[in-house]
Amino acid sequence: MKFLRRGTASSSESTDATSASDDGAEAREAVVVGDRTRSQTAGKGRPTPSRRDAEGKKRGPVAPAPKNQREAIKRAKSLRGSKEDRRSASAERRKRMMAGDDAVLMPRDRGPARAYARDIVDGRRNLMGLFMPLAVVIFVTVIVPVPAVQTAGSLICLIMLVMMALEGVLLGRLVVSKVRAKFPDEQVGGLSYGWYAFTRATQIRKLRMPAPRVARGTQVT
Numbered sequence: 001m002k003f004l005r006r007g008t009a010s011s012s013e014s015t016d017a018t019s020a021s022d023d024g025a026e027a028r029e030a031v032v033v034g035d036r037t038r039s040q041t042a043g044k045g046r047p048t049p050s051r052r053d054a055e056g057k058k059r060g061p062v063a064p065a066p067k068n069q070r071e072a073i074k075r076a077k078s079l080r081g082s083k084e085d086r087r088s089a090s091a092e093r094r095k096r097m098m099a100g101d102d103a104v105l106m107p108r109d110r111g112p113a114r115a116y117a118r119d120i121v122d123g124r125r126n127l128m129g130l131f132m133p134l135a136v137v138i139f140v141t142v143i144v145p146v147p148a149v150q151t152a153g154s155l156i157c158l159i160m161l162v163m164m165a166l167e168g169v170l171l172g173r174l175v176v177s178k179v180r181a182k183f184p185d186e187q188v189g190g191l192s193y194g195w196y197a198f199t200r201a202t203q204i205r206k207l208r209m210p211a212p213r214v215a216r217g218t219q220v221t
Helices: 002-042 051-059 069-080 082-097 113-124 128-145 147-182 188-199
Strands: none
Touching: 113 147, 113 188, 128 147, 128 188, 147 188
8 A cells, every 4th residue: 555655656746747847848938939929020120000101101291281261272273173174074074974974974864774765755746845935935924914815824824734744644654664664674663764754855855964866756666
């Protein structure tokens, strides 16, 4: 029994010595790794610049703020360019809009489905095209101090407005049905496309934006 106890004690002492030596080796290794890490990071000598500082160096120095309102207006004019450049850019943009370029059109006019809806409206002879001239007639009948003229003009204008409203409803349904048949994968809202066709039909043909691509009387399929 004593022999077993001595063996156990000696084995425990050897185990403790081994663990102590392992701990010492791990500690020395950690110190070496720490020294190596410090030596690697110490070579940089400066903190990592932020993204804003890096972009600022690429763009160059920032101009100082204007001292007064006159200087601010002068700087804004210099950034916008000359009047001739702005005028030419506006003319070029209007030309592209009249041609139907989707890159410069308003969101409501973009896409092949909208272009097809415009072709349907532009190819028809619509009574709604007289909407703006009718508004002038209504204004004249109001200011003319003749009761008979005012009564006749009001009656004629009322009949015309009712006929235009009916034609607008029929035109909207026709446009929606044709667009849905030609573009089955397109999300075509009945109210959206119907109102779009109605408002375009009420405009004078020469003032429509984009300009009509088809002649009046053309059967659009």
